[in-house]
Amino acid sequence: MLLLGSMVGAVSWGIRYYQAQRYDAQEKALAAAAELLHKIWHGDLSTIDYARKAACVGDRRPMFDADILQCLFTKHPYLPVARGKQVKVLPNFTNRQGQKLFYALHTKANTSTNFLPHYHFILSYGHLMDVLLEIPRDTYLPERIYAYGPQGSKKDLRLKRDWSFDNFGLRIFIDRQLVSFREIKHWVDFTEQHPLPANFFAQQTLINQQAMDTSWDYPAFGLTPAQMQAYCQFWGGELLRTEWFDAGSFHPGDYANPRPNFVLRKKYPWNRMPEKLNCELLFSAECRDQPYSVYHKSALSWIGLQQTLGGISELMQDISGNYVIKASSYLLSRASPWHELGKRWPYDPTQKQELGFRCMYYE
């Protein structure tokens, strides 16, 4: 009996030892794969094979790019981890064209929490693992008193005729950049509403005639205001309103004081109009023979908004309920007085022009 008991005990211990080792190895492999996926997502492409990288990355900006991962995993749906082990990436979603996508989106359409990162991958190695990857696409608008539109005359200033507003008690976030064609493509892949024209992604920007297939990060244009609203609602937001654009683009001067007696608004998001032509700050008509980039560190507004002047124009909704467009754009020469913050034109749906947009969110 003693011998039998010892044998049973030994076998039981052996099984438990084997199981524990197996679980341990699986979890270590999954954790390593998740870490690798994070690195790739954040632009560390040194971690992946060069040939695969070259075939998928091209000259795109390799940051937060689900398309790059889609390309990589389509060719080789594995993430290499230590000691020759490979963790499989599972197809996650089938889009409208029947294409298997290795990522899924978390939006207000499919999740009840506001705090989940947007992109979702599934790794498999014994246990399953969901990896959530985030895009810090928006920026926080600090709580303070703001004022609407361009600065008035000295008399207006003296009489405090500003139309002021504030966001005390509110947490408002604004997209840092105009919504890109890539983001619209992901939206289209995940929704069957608001079908776009067949040639939507083949449009050529008039800025410098670059082909769109190398310009997925360009601001998307060619959408109707309703489609823009639908896109923003897809992410739980809404089309940016003019007062909040003004709040995020006019430099407030002393931003340590959230309750100024009157709100000064400078004409430009930076200190003054640069004396020399600077297409990074303001992409005007004179810049159209140069590459158009949507991101320049020096062109940020005080809260980090890009493209607040110049470049592709932007559609917003004003406080009267009308759609308006930011006047400053690449269509105007640098000497134009319309290259100032707060100056807007009425939106005319019959006039064909490239209009970008961005979203805002209440949290």
Next chain:
Amino acid sequence: MNRPSWLLQIPVSLPGKGILLCSLLAMFSLGYAITNCLLPAQFRLYFWQHQMQQNLQGITHFWPSQSGGVALVWTEQWHAQSEELPPWFLKYQPPAERYAGQLKFYQCLDLDSHNVCQKAGNVLHLKNIRAFSWQLVGERERETDQFLRSPFRLVFKIQLTGMIAPQEISINLPNLAGPRGGDGRLAIQNKYQRFQSRMTQTTLAGGHIFDHELFKKIRQSGMNNLDWTEEVSTDDHLVLCQRVDDQCQIIGEATCDRCRYGYFPVVGPQYCPSTGNYACGPNRCGTANWPACWRGFEASQATLQDLCYDGSTTGYCHAGLQTMCRDQILYCW
């Protein structure tokens, strides 16, 4: 401050309905029955000074946040709401010579005046802990080399009976700013700063390890849907997902996280500095028969007691419309 050293208690609060699929418990499970595998997405951890001093001295390593960690979320909005919500507790008893350790994660449904839980709803109770330790891990201040500073992580090492090696689980605490304050609590970074994004502030780092059964449930709930959100305001029916009373307390349950098209602030009868009234989108504020758009309390120079009245300037309407108070919400008419 007066808790016995053998039983460390970390009060944790639930932020509303934000429920996160848990990796933590799935990692714990390893063949043990866990009936309810849900963790709140956001909860609060208090550390008492004497515990910190005990535990900060023993830090020997940092655990990378990407390796299966779960980030905890902290927002000012939740902070205000959470005061009225039943707190969560993480309580553990280290194993001793004669008994196994145990860890209990539970929601306290009823607290007495001394913050002692009178009635609890269990989420997780692990009894067969053979080895257990936890550490608060952060970065050292370069100047003093004495205090830790953010980002903080809470690292558990747990070895259940039958496991060969301990499992390490790391919880990111992005909301903790550093040790300060007379009461010895870690300061809470609960305000967004300029240039911060929702996602950088509230991101969930790393992956979530699921067992197959749990994963099957998730997949069955829809096409990758963790949860459907269906609350939508229409022309005929405005869905108010959060209302506050005259004491700025939330009335009933806040359901804004179920709004299909997000939510937006509406002007109610009074100003509340850190909470307020919200309606589900789509946001058509300012149009006829819809709530007025938010203009703000201070900019409109309204009085604290009365924001909702006909002609109030705390909200604004589109051209040709006037604000009008109806059902204690400022509408446009």
